[in-house]
Amino acid sequence: MAEPSLSIKGLRAGYGSLDILNGVDLDVPQGQFVALMGPNGAGKSTLLKTLYGMTTIKGGNISWQGKDITALKSRAILAEGISWVPQGRCNFPVMTVDENLQMAAYTLRDSQVKAERDYVYDLFPILKTRRNTLAGNMSGGEQQLLEVAMAVLQRPKILLVDEPSVGLSPSAIGIVFDELLRINATGQTILLVEQNTKKAMEVAQRAVILRLGKVIWDGRPADITHDELGELFLTGRMRGETEVEH
Amino acid sequence: MTPAELTAATTGRDLRVPFGVALVALACAAPLFLGNYPLHAMIIALIFLLPAHGLNLLLGYTGLLSLAQAAFFGIGAYTSALLAVHFGTPFYVNFLAAGLMAGAIALPLGIPALRLRATSFVMCTLGFVIIGQAIAKNWITLTRGDMGLAAIPKPWFALGPASFTVSGTVGFYYLVLAIAAIATLVAYLIVRSPAGRNMIAIRENETLAESVGIPTWHYKLVVFMISAAFAGLGGSLYAHYLTVVSPLTFQMYYSTTMLIIVLGGGAGTISGVIFGSLLFVGLTEALRVAPELRMIAYGFFLLGLVFWFPSGFAPLIGRFWSFLERRK
Amino acid sequence: MTGLPILDISGLCKSYGAVRAVDGVDLQVDRGEICGLIGPNGSGKSTFFDCVTGLAKPSAGAVKLDGQDITGWSLNDIAREGRMLRSFQKTVVFSALDIEENLVIAGQMFTFPGIWSTFGIGSAARNRVAALRERARELIKIAGLWDVRFQPAGKLSGGQQKLIQFASMLMPEPKLILLDEPMAGINPKLIERVVESIRLANTSFGVSFLIIEHNIDVVTSLCRRVVVLDQGRKLAEGTPDDIVQNQAVREAYLGG
Amino acid sequence: MFYTITEQVVNGIVSGSVYAIVAVGMTMIFGVLRAINFAHGEYYMLGTFGAWFAIDYFDLPYPVALVIGVIATAVIAVVVGNFVMQRIVGAPAEAGVLATLGVALILQNTVILLFGGSYKFFSGGYIEPVSVFGFTLAEQRILIIIVGLVTFVGLELMVTYSRMGKAMRAVSQNIECCAVVGIDVRHIALWTFIIGACLAALSGVLTAPVNVSVYGGMGELITFKTLPIIIMGGLGNVRGTFVAAMILGIAESLVATYVGLQFRDTVGFATLMLVLMWRPHGLFSAQARF
Amino acid sequence: ARSEDGTVRLGLVAPMSGPNARYGAFSMRGAQMAAKEINDAGGVGGRKINVMPGDSQGTPVEGVSATRRLIDQDQVDFIIGDVSSSVTLAMQPVVEDAGVLLLNAASSNPMITYKAGAGGFKWSFRNYPTDENRALLVLQYAAEKKGFTKYAVLSVDSDYGRAAIQFTKKYLPRFKSAILTEDYYKEGEVDFRSVLAKIRDSGAQAIIMYGNADSSPIVGRQMMEVGIAGKIPLIGNAEFNTASTIKAAPKAMEGAIEAAAWLPAYDSPKSKAFVEKFTAEYREAPNNHAYVHWETVHLLAKAIEQAKSIDREKVRAALSGIHYDSAVGEVTFDDHNQARLPMILLEIEGGKPMIKGAYKAEIDYPK
Ligand SMILES: Nc1ncnc2c1ncn2[C@@H]1O[C@H](COP(=O)(O)OP(=O)(O)OP(=O)(O)O)[C@@H](O)[C@H]1O
Ligand SMILES: Nc1ncnc2c1ncn2[C@@H]1O[C@H](COP(=O)(O)OP(=O)(O)OP(=O)(O)O)[C@@H](O)[C@H]1O
Ligand SMILES: [Mg+2]
Ligand SMILES: [Mg+2]
Secondary structure, X not given: XXXXXXXXXXXXXXXXXXXXXXXXXEEEEOOOEEEEEOOOOXXXXXXXXXXXXXXXXXXXXXXXXXXXXXXXXXXXXXXXXXXXXXXXXXXXXXXXXXXXXXXXXXXXXXXXXXXXXXXXXXXXXXXXXXXOOEHXXXXXXXXXXXXXXXXXXXXXXXXXXXXXXXXXXXXXXXXXHHHHHHHHHOOOEEEEXXXXXXXXXXXXXXXXEEEOOEEEEEEOHHHOOHHHHHHHHHHOOOHHHXXXXX | OOHHHHHHHHHOHHHHHHHHHHHHHHHHHHHHHOOHHHHHHHHHHHXXXXXXXXXXXXXXXXXXXXXXXXXXXXXXXXXXXXXXXXXXXXXXXXXXXXXXXXXXXXXXXHHHHOOOOHHHHHHHHHHHHHHHHHHHHHOHHHHOHHHOEOOOOOOEEEEOOEEEEOOHHHHHHHHHHHHHHHHHHHHHHHHHOHHHHHHHXXXXXXXHHHHOOOOHHHHHHHHHHHHHHHHHHHHHHHHHHXXXXXXXXXXXXXXXXXXXXXXXXXXXXXXXXXXXXXXXXXXXXXXXXXXXXXXHHHHHHHHHHHHHOOOOOHHHHHHHHHHHHHHO | XXXXXXXXXXXXXXXXXXXXXXXXXXXXXXXOOEEEEEOXXXXXXXXXXXXXXXXXXXXXXXXXXXXXXXXXXXXXXXXXXXXXXXXXXXXXOOXXXXXXXXXXXXXXXXXXXXHHHOOOXXXXXXXXXXXXXXXXXXXXHHOOOHHHOOOEHHHOOHHHHHHHHHHHHHOOXXXXXXXXXXXXXXXXXXXXXXXXXXXXXXXXXXXXXXXEOXXXXXXHHHOOEEEEEEOOEEEEEEOHHHHHHXXXXXXXXXXX | OHHHHHHHHHHHHHHHHHHHHHXXXXXXXXXXXXXXXXXXXXXXXXXHHHHHHHHHHHOOOHHHHHHHXXXXXXXXXXXXXXXXXXXXXXXXXXXXXXXXXXXXXXHHHHXXXXXXXXXXXXXXXXXXXXXXXXXXXXXXXXXXXXXXXXHHHHHHHHHHHOHHHHHHHHHHHOHHHHHHHOOOHHHHHHHHHHHHHHHHHHHHHHHHHHHOEEOOOHHHHHHHHHHHHHHHXXXXXXXXXXXXHHHHHHHHHHHHHHOOHHHHHHHHHHHHHHHHHHOOOOOOOOOOOO | OOOOOOEEEEXXXXXXXXXXXXXXXHHHHHHHHHHHHXXXXXXXXXEEEEEEEEEOOOOHHHHHHHHHHHHHOOOOOEEEEOOOHHHHHHHHHHXXXXXXXXXXXXXXXXXXXXXXXXXXXXXXXXXXXXXXXXXHHHHHHHHHHHOOOEEEEEEEOXXXXXXXXXXXXXXXXXXXXXXXXXXXXXXXXXXXXXXXXXXXXXXXOEEEEEOOXXXXXXXXXXXXXXXXXXXXXXXXEOOOOOHHHHHHOHHHHOOOEEEEOOOOOXXXXXXXXXXXXXXXXXXXXXXXXXXXXXXXXHHHHHHHHHHOOOOHHHHHHXXXXXXXXXXXXXXXXXXXXXXXOOEEEXXXXXXXXXXXEEEOOOOOOOO
16 A cells, blocks of 8 residues: 555544544545445544544544644645535525635635636536526535535545535436546545445445444455445444354 | 433423422512612512513524514503503503503514514514604603603502502512512423424424424414513513603613523523523622723623523523432 | 325426426326436426425416315415425424424424414323324334434434434325435435335325435335426336336436 | 705715715625624724824824724724624624624723713814705715715625625625635634724714714614614625615605604614515515625 | 711712713712812711712613612612603602602703602602793793794704703793794704705794704704704704804804703803813813702702701701702702702803893792
8 A cells, every 4th residue: 555645543523522433543545535434423424524624623633644634724724635525515505606616716826716617617517507506596416516516626635525426316426426536536535425335336446434433344345245334334243243253 | 402401301300399499489588688679679680581581482492583572561561551540450450451462562563574584583673662662752642752651650459349559669579579480480381382392493493394384474473472472561560660661661772681681591491581680680780889880891791691601501500400410 | 095196286387587497297196106206406306396395386387285276385384284294305404402302393283283282281282292202212213313312403414314304204194295315315224224114104104205316226116106307397207117218318317 | 845855865865875884884794794783883983983082182184083093993893803703603693692782882881981971072074065066065975975985886896806705705605615615714704894893983984074973872873773774785785785775864864854853763664674574685685695 | 867987978870871871971070079079178067978879871770770779788868860851750759768868950851840849759859940941931032032933843852852842832822933843853863954954944933952962063063054054043952052062063053042050151150160170170071960960969968067967857858948059049949849940041142152141930830
């Protein structure tokens, strides 16, 4: 494996006094495409939020390219080249698609913005046709596309995406995942949270499974079958392990 | 209501009862050890408790921020005063009429206002106060305008041929205490009923509440009327206690006072409101030691409240409960 | 149980300015049926739901529920009838309340006749609420939310909130439930359970369903009939197998 | 008759332009902080006091006093912004009401404590009446109208085209998402607040010569005039606020003439209620837009 | 008496915070200055006067709270207050119950003394002219000396402004006069242009204005703008005669007629000395409220002196029969505990206030 560029050690974090992550260890080398999976409420979104500086960290540390980013605020993290697409709606509903993309480029220089915008319009032509529609008036799936586009536009070094496939039609899911693969090919690291495990295991180079705030499985998608995955979600153990116990 | 509170409400009942009894006993015995002036402060606190309960039902439970309490307070005060001065009716007639009048007027006002959302609703309710004051000032034949109505008689009751007048601070204190206790019980029963749960649902998410079949519009209207009636009853006590009403009764000051009581005590809890009214009146009276600095200190108190106790002092009470329980 | 369809919609249209979100759709849901509604993003599925349930006013067309014309009724008018309930695509819950309270509220209006009775404090009211709690606990177990049942719903994960919404729909057992993407963000194992409980409600209580879903596996396994929308119009209708084979559907929706 | 009506309309426009400058600051603050600023009038008062102080104690000319009044307010706004306003971003509406009421009490009574409660006499400005199209106005009022127009055009441009303006709109719509795209919400909130407070101060100093009296409690009335305007204009809507201010100015003027001055202060809220019955989201748009 | 510490405990209820704080500030300064003068001269009967403030915020409920506190907590024997009539009306029953002497110095609503003395409340006194007296005086002067018959009303929308006009109307027929337009402005109003234009077109000969001092300069300036300055004079009472008001709009104030309990410009040695001393002390000229409170403290001191005790009963008796020389003339009380006060009438001529006389009138109480 290459030199780890994102390194999470013994991370404990949560909301207020409530701990959700109970010691997460994860090393992600530059350019890897990681799928984070796990049952509902496992703490996947919380992990991404924590990486983006949006929760209270109780212990452990996060470093990125050798730099400790544990205590940084989200704006500073963004400046380090880490972008986040949160779960659920996150756009400016009373601004047009065009303006939303401009806001996404808030930290970029003005000259860059236009080129970047044209680039995402090429990627997602449907957004181009709706460029003057208010974001809040679009369908759920269209908004989801917009949000992915907003993050892509920032050209981050690490992209944290939380369930980008939610609400997308099968063909749109195809487009989004193709795009993730493509930007991954340009060297960007991707941390993808997905419930659509089938699709996620197709595209990711590595699968990490979280349960009750801990990593319980980490390996290549090819090394785990679908049924085993389901079993892991439910019990936290592989079938093989249970048999050994008996 | 947070789950913590819900559990506290069920498991803590055994403690609540003795504690509540002790509190009531203390309140009953207050005239034995309180002078006239502290008793007066208690009376004011208890009078304000009524509109505050009303506002709490509206804001704390149903999620509607209203500044109209002063308007209904004023309507109640004037209704009572006019009846007492012109017709010499006994207290309970004036008192009930004040509540009914305020509640009834809330209906036509609520129908257009409750269609508005958040800030527009707030401003509309503020408008009621301002327009109410203009009416009280200009409908001179009825209200005597700015001269106000003075010499409102002390509360008296007629029971058949016998009649009985409540006079003196102590007498009035017991009258107000009894009424406040009943009002608190009524408010408690409302929020503990299924309707109370529906009100919270409206507060949390109106569209969702509608989609699960809660007639949000009716509830809002009913709660708005109930809250107005509470304010009207408070206004009646106010008029009989101070013996004057003037257009100044319609003043933003009273609306914000109610707001401070409810939020300071803890919106969405009954005990919080009781605590809030005592605290508020205690504070304003305590601050009298430095008249020039009084309002400045009060301003800082508000800021402290917002930033350090954003959900009022009720969580403190909750913590006190769990402390007691752990000791047990 | 045959006869009239439970939901009968004809020529439904909805436009927002120049956008024709729904453009003349006819659709029937038979009694006891589980019907699927699919289509590409922005094809007008959610808008269709909005028009049927009264959240939006249709520009044209008629909606009949159980033989009764309910076109133009408001969301609340329809919901209060208690025959048809819906869930929302964007998850909404009563954030400050725990799961049990969320579910009790969802069932409450259907066990209390009229708003005045909800102010009741007697044992009759208490018993009703207790029964609701009982049912709520059952559903919480089914949805796999037992461990977090005391947490405020607003502080649960996205998927958990989606499950609360689903469970709320089952609380009062209406005749028809419209679900807008109930499986979005739910883990594969739980999807199986949700599918199971939909089947159960359908077979043992005769609840009909109209389900918007992008998870095509779920749609094919659950629905007897699937309707496909595209750009506000009905593109196809038929059994899941027909639909998956349909060339037009493949192009517009499934991709390739 | 016709002359009277026209004259009253002109009077209405004159008072409308004062309302407009104060209200636009408040509407911007609301747009970003989602808080009704009950202390807004106090910044109007502070500006006036600053200018009065400069004139009375140091004999400075009016234009210099104007600058001093605005700067003094800005300094106070920085403090209030840092310690109070930034912290109510994203808080529920009630918190905003209480906090700004608290600030109003503090500012108002501190000024009273420092300068005494009595009214002061403002002696600067250009108060000579001049005749324009047959109407006589104090020169100062012409200045007010001009400054009002310039402010509005400037703000409208800023809000639509500048980075800051767009960020302000963004903050008003979705705070969490601002973190995602890297907008510093607290920074934007602070600056919006300072600009809003300075606009209030500016209109305070501009009107001081014609209003003459300066006293600690003068802000409250302005706050109450402004509230219906910003709701009518559509919260956060600069253009709407301008139009609403003019409508209110003219309506007040006509009511004062044909109904009675005592009803003047009710006009704002009465008009507001009528407007809201007809258009629940204000005169202009269904949604907030700067 | 309750106070055993050898002082005279004197409560002062006034709005010390809130929008009307400016009245309270003046009242307090006037009273404190008087107390200091008396104490420096050895006190009353050897006792120092201790002024204890109570904030009424201008609202009845706060006023009553303040009064209660002064009585029960601070153990005062005498209270002076409040400025607002509605607050004073609410305080009356409280002092009546407690048997504490209330000496009002600045409320002008006639009801206060309708109900006092022979009217019922034996502990309420008022050392301030009522609205009725003033209204009559102004109208009489305007009609007889100026020949006005057509008036426009522009008064403050408060108990004070409203009551003054109510009594003006009572006396209109006597002078065969009429009111053509009637408007009331809210305290703090700054825009009078519309109303002044209406008045200009109405044909009124004078504007009857009963208001507070801070509005007068604004009205004056806007009269200049609307073009009626110097043509339609102001009459009534709103401190037309202070130097700053005249300076603000000299042309508009020319010919203004005012009837007042007192004015800084009043030309008597005692008054002049007060103004000088106050200005030196507080770097600000006194207003009417400062004066009346200053004078009332002195009046009370004299009553205590005459009673030779701070026993309230005795002081009350002394007050009823007092003959006190105030800065504007002799003060006595009638059977309703209302002071018979001279009222001064001034007219501005050539930019200077000219005193046209001091008048007293008996009040006819409603039967
Ligand atoms: N804002 C919050 N405050 C308190 N607790 C929270 C909050 N958000 C989430 N939690 C808790 O953290 C746990 C993990 O939540 P998280 O959102 O990380 O789950 P997840 O793995 O992303 O699940 P899903 O697949 O359903 O999105 C949940 O059980 C929830 O109770
Ligand atoms: N309020 C509105 N104003 C304008 N256009 C709207 C509005 N609501 C929906 N639309 C448009 O109507 C079309 C249909 O939207 P709808 O939400 O019904 O799609 P959908 O089929 O549910 O898509 P998805 O699968 O992405 O949820 C979209 O193109 C959307 O932009
Ligand atoms: Mg998640
Ligand atoms: Mg949809």
